Amino acid sequence: MSIVVVKPGQKINLNKIDPGSTGKFKNKSEAKTQLSKNIKRMAELQNILYAEGKHSLLIVLQAMDAGGKDGTIRSIMSGVNPQGVRVTSFKKPTEEELAHDFLWRIHQAAPARGMIGIFNRSHYEDVLVVRVHNLVPKKVWQARYEHINNFERLLADNGVTILKFYLHISKDEQKERLQARLDQPHKRWKFNPGDLQERELWDDYMHAFETAFEKCSPDYAPWHIVPANKKWYRNLVISEKIVETLEKLNLAYPEPAAGLNDVVIV
Ligand code: ATP
Ligand code: MG
Numbered sequence: 001m002s003i004v005v006v007k008p009g010q011k012i013n014l015n016k017i018d019p020g021s022t023g024k025f026k027n028k029s030e031a032k033t034q035l036s037k038n039i040k041r042m043a044e045l046q047n048i049l050y051a052e053g054k055h056s057l058l059i060v061l062q063a064m065d066a067g068g069k070d071g072t073i074r075s076i077m078s079g080v081n082p083q084g085v086r087v088t089s090f091k092k093p094t095e096e097e098l099a100h101d102f103l104w105r106i107h108q109a110a111p112a113r114g115m116i117g118i119f120n121r122s123h124y125e126d127v128l129v130v131r132v133h134n135l136v137p138k139k140v141w142q143a144r145y146e147h148i149n150n151f152e153r154l155l156a157d158n159g160v161t162i163l164k165f166y167l168h169i170s171k172d173e174q175k176e177r178l179q180a181r182l183d184q185p186h187k188r189w190k191f192n193p194g195d196l197q198e199r200e201l202w203d204d205y206m207h208a209f210e211t212a213f214e215k216c217s218p219d220y221a222p223w224h225i226v227p228a229n230k231k232w233y234r235n236l237v238i239s240e241k242i243v244e245t246l247e248k249l250n251l252a253y254p255e256p257a258a259g260l261n262d263v264v265i266v
Contacts, residue, residue, distance in 0.1 A: 003237050004225040006217035012225070014206050019170045021227040028232040035232070038239035039079040045246040046116060050084040051253050053114035056160050057246065060119045062128070063167035064205060065195040066177035068228050069120050072167065075235040076242065077118070086111060089120040102126040102144065103151050110155055123148055124164075127212050132204045145215040152221040162221035163245055165238055166209060167228035171202050 002021040006012060025031045049055060061069045077085060088109040097105045103123055111117030127148070131141045152162055169177075178199070181191040198205070217223040224241060228234040 002227055003241070006213045006223040006225065008218050009214060010217065012210050012213045014168065014210060014225075017168060017225055017227070019168045019173065019227050020229040022230050022233040023227075023237075025233060025236070028230075031232050031236045035075075035236050035239055038236070038243050039076065041243050042076070042239065042246070043079040043081070045243065045251060046080045046084050048251040048253055049116070049246065049249070050081070050114045052251055053254075054159060055249050055251070056111035056113050056115050056117065057242070058111055058117045058119065058155065058160050058162045059242065060122045060124070060162065060164040061167065062122060062124050062165070062209075063228065064169060064174055064202070065192070065198055066174050066181070067167040067169050068231060068234060069167065071231055072165075072234060072238060073118055073120065075231075076239045080116065084114065085116045085118065087118045087120060090122055090125060103147065107151070110160060113159060123151070124212055124216075127216075128205065128208045129198075131208045131211075132201055145212070148216050149218055149221075152216075152218070156220040161245060161249065163241060164217075164221060164223045165241075166213070166223060166225050167234060168225050169228050171199075173229045174199065 002018070002023045004012070004017055022031075049057065061072060063069050073087060077087075086109070090105070093102075093105065106119075106123045109117065109119065127141055127144050130136055156162060178191070178195060181187040213223045213225070224238075226234055226237050
């Protein structure tokens with residue numbers, strides 16, 4: 001798998017990571033069987049995660065506009081029991097949210113034991129868009145990297161396994177996807193003229209991402225840089241990583257109540 005798992009403190013140059021990579025796979029049909037297998041296995045593991053109620057999994061998704069966060073969630077969660085998953089999309093903070101510290105709204109959405117939580121955007125916006133647009137003074141956003149590490153440590157110490165994925169698309173791929181939103185009637189609702197302004201700030205965003213990767217990829221919550229120009233490869237890589245991570249938790253169904261063998265249902 002050509003996925004980059006960022007090591008603590010590792011400097012990343014996104015220009016050097018190919019967003020179009022598809023690893024050893026040549027095309028979608030080659031990857032299809034593996035993806036279906038992963039989705040099926042994920043459903044089995046989620047069932048045990050839920051039954052055991054001891055661990056939880058937090059999946060953080062970040063990307064540029066049209067990077068494929070929504071599509072990833074749709075694909076990789078297609079097999080799981082909706083009761084055990086909670087997706088939270090973080091938009092521009094409300095007045096109330098802004099009146100609190102930046103992690104206040106995030107912490108409330110952290111997955112309870114037994115649950116899979118998905119963040120569609122996350123607390124990283126507070127060192128990405130906020131930094132690129134100077135929404136708070138530099139001193140304030142600079143302190144956030146450490147706040148984030150401490151916060152994720154708290155979650156990890158409480159049984160939350162954290163997987164962070166950056167969906168890495170090229171600027172050309174973004175252009176195509178934004179153009180498709182303009183051209184295709186069923187995609188038009190997604191077109192936001194504001195995305196074009198953000199696109200102009202592409203290099204600033206890349207730089208902000210690189211800093212976040214360098215500063216916030218501790219071993220208990222590493223960033224994964226996923227080549228995401230090809231949606232099928234992106235889905236495959238992410239599903240693979242989720243299955244691998246859940247397998248490592250050694251999940252087990254709880255012990256049944258004593259004496260069940262003697263129970264007779266009349
Ligand atoms: P889509 O890919 O469908 O466009 P989206 O995640 O971009 O989905 P939008 O409602 O278009 O959803 O955008 C959410 C906006 O909220 C983004 O521009 C994002 O940068 C912004 N946002 C999220 N968190 C913060 C934050 N903490 N401070 C400022 N802006 C934020
Ligand atoms: Mg958007």
